[in-house]
Amino acid sequence: MSQQTALLRQFVAMCKANPNILHSPDFAFYKEYLESLGAKLPPPTTNPTEEHAEPKESKQK
Structure with a gap:
């Protein structure tokens, strides 16, 4: 198997x-490709740009 196939x-x-x-902007091109083939993608469960953000601190007192 080639390295590209493994990746x-x-x-x-x-x-x-x-x-x-x-749903990440980095993979928009791939998402569009899959959808052009008729793929049904699940809706995002969170904001994809927030997934890599640092956790927000709790404001509980």
Whole structure:
């Protein structure tokens, strides 16, 4: 198996584990491609740009 194929397999595994990453602006091109093939993607469960942000502090007193 070529290194490129192995990387693609890793990416697909990552998408299966967390489909929310497909809503990231970094992967918009891939999301558009999948949808052009008729794929139905699950809606994002969180804001994809917030996934990599630092956790917000709780404001409980």
